[in-house]
Structure formats: C-alpha cells, structure tokens
Amino acid sequence: MMRWFRAFLPKEERFFDLFDRHAKTVIQGSIALQGMLNGGEETPVYCQRVNQFENDADNITREVLTAVRRTFITPFDRGDIKNLITSMDDAIDQMQQTAKAVMLFEVRTFEPPMREIGGLLIECANLVGRALPLMQAIGQNVAMLTAITEELGKLEGRVDDLHDIGLKELFLKHRDGSAMNFIVGAEIYDHLEKVADRFDDVANEINSIVIEQV
Numbered sequence: 001m002m003r004w005f006r007a008f009l010p011k012e013e014r015f016f017d018l019f020d021r022h023a024k025t026v027i028q029g030s031i032a033l034q035g036m037l038n039g040g041e042e043t044p045v046y047c048q049r050v051n052q053f054e055n056d057a058d059n060i061t062r063e064v065l066t067a068v069r070r071t072f073i074t075p076f077d078r079g080d081i082k083n084l085i086t087s088m089d090d091a092i093d094q095m096q097q098t099a100k101a102v103m104l105f106e107v108r109t110f111e112p113p114m115r116e117i118g119g120l121l122i123e124c125a126n127l128v129g130r131a132l133p134l135m136q137a138i139g140q141n142v143a144m145l146t147a148i149t150e151e152l153g154k155l156e157g158r159v160d161d162l163h164d165i166g167l168k169e170l171f172l173k174h175r176d177g178s179a180m181n182f183i184v185g186a187e188i189y190d191h192l193e194k195v196a197d198r199f200d201d202v203a204n205e206i207n208s209i210v211i212e213q214v
Contacts, residue, residue, distance in 0.1 A: 015067060016136055018063055018067065018085075022061065023132050024129065025053050025056045025060065026088060027125040029054060029092045030122045032050045034118035035049070036098075037115045038115065043102065050095050051096055054093060064085045065082065075136070076212070087198060091202065095121075097191050101184075105187075107184060110188070111166055111169065111170065113165055113169065113189075116162055117162050117193075121159070121192070121199070124155050127148050127155075128202050130148060131145055131206055138209070142214055145206060146210070149206050156197065156199060166189050167186060
C-alpha cells in the first residue's frame with residue numbers, strides 16, 4: 001500500500017542530477033587512472049588528478065546523503081539511494097588507492113595487462129553513466145538496465161582474468177630477480193581488480209533497485 005501511495009506523490013528529482021555529476025566524476029577518474037597506467041614522467045600528474053576527482057566524488061556523495069536525510073519523498077528507497085551512491089563512491093575510492101600505491105612505490109612503468117584493465121575500467125565507468133539516467137523511468141528501461149548490468153559483470157570477469165594473467169607474468173618475470181618488484185606489481189593488480197569489483201557492486205545495487213521497482 002505504501003509503495004502505491006508513494007507512486008502518486010511528487011518526488012525530489014535532484015538525486016538524479018547528483019548521480020549524474022558523480023558518474024561523470026568517476027568517468028574522469030577512470031580516464032586519469034588510464035593516463036597514470038600509461039606510465040612515464042607524467043605519472044604523478046595523473047595520480048594527482050585521480051586524487052582530485054576522488055575528492056570531488058566524496059563531496060557529491062555527502063550531498064546525496066544529506067539530501068536523503070532532508071527529503072520527504074525520494075525517487076526510490078532511502079537505503080537503496082545510500083547503497084547506490086556508496087558503491088559508486090567505493091569505485092573511485094579504490095582508484096585513489098591504486099594511485100596512492102603508485103606514488104608510494106614510485107612506479108613509472110606498467111605491465112600491458114594493467115593498461116588493458118585500465119581501458120576496461122573506463123568502459124565500466126561509462127556504462128554506469130549510461131545506466132543512471134535510465135533509472136528515472138525504470139519500468140520503461142528494464143531491458144536496457146539489465147543489459148548494462150550484465151555487461152558490467154562480464155567486464156569484471158575479464159578484469160579478473162587479466163589480473164590472473166598479469167600475476168603469472170609478473171612471477172615469471174621476477175622469480176629469479178627482485179621480489180619487491182613482484183610485490184609492488186601484485187599490489188597494483190590487486191587494487192585494479194578491486195575497482196572492477198566495486199563497479200560490479202554498483203551493477204548489483206542497480207539490479208536490486210530494478211527488482212523492487214517493477
């Protein structure tokens with residue numbers, strides 16, 4: 001009965017503007033991450049860009065959480081809004097963790113699978129950016145939202161595969177050499193894989209909202 005009642009009440013639509021701003025920030029963060037993974041002397045510059053976009057995303061997340069507390073009628077359940085924006089923010093947080101590791105260990109060259117993962121993460125960010133506007137009319141966009149979340153799951157699987165391939169290559173490259181280089185490379189792979197995992201979490205949150213709304 002409450003869901004039926006809520007359907008006829010005016011909703012606060014600024015949440016979608018905030019979602020859109022956050023998604024665009026995550027896309028910019030993923031592009032900066034890819035720039036970092038290209039390596040070279042510009043690496044610290046791209047690390048700083050990732051940090052800045054993460055800070056921007058945090059500010060938007062706080063705006064969303066404040067709006068949840070202050071808004072009477074939300075587009076969908078308050079808990080779902082919180083979980084969605086938090087999962088989105090976790091993705092760019094993990095990008096920042098990757099950049100921090102790169103700065104800490106002064107990494108300037110990156111393995112080919114790392115760069116390939118970077119490209120896949122840009123795809124993930126763009127897919128999330130496509131999905132969020134569709135959630136303003138979930139009933140009309142179920143098929144497209146489902147397709148997008150399925151693609152996010154496939155990309156996460158491809159990142160997992162590249163993570164495993166990359167670790168194997170690192171081991172073969174450094175087993176008779178520097179253990180520290182293997183450890184540092186493995187940590188970067190771990191952070192990159194976690195970015196993809198967080199995007200998969202976003203997909204799961206979107207699916208959960210779709211199920212509740214249709």
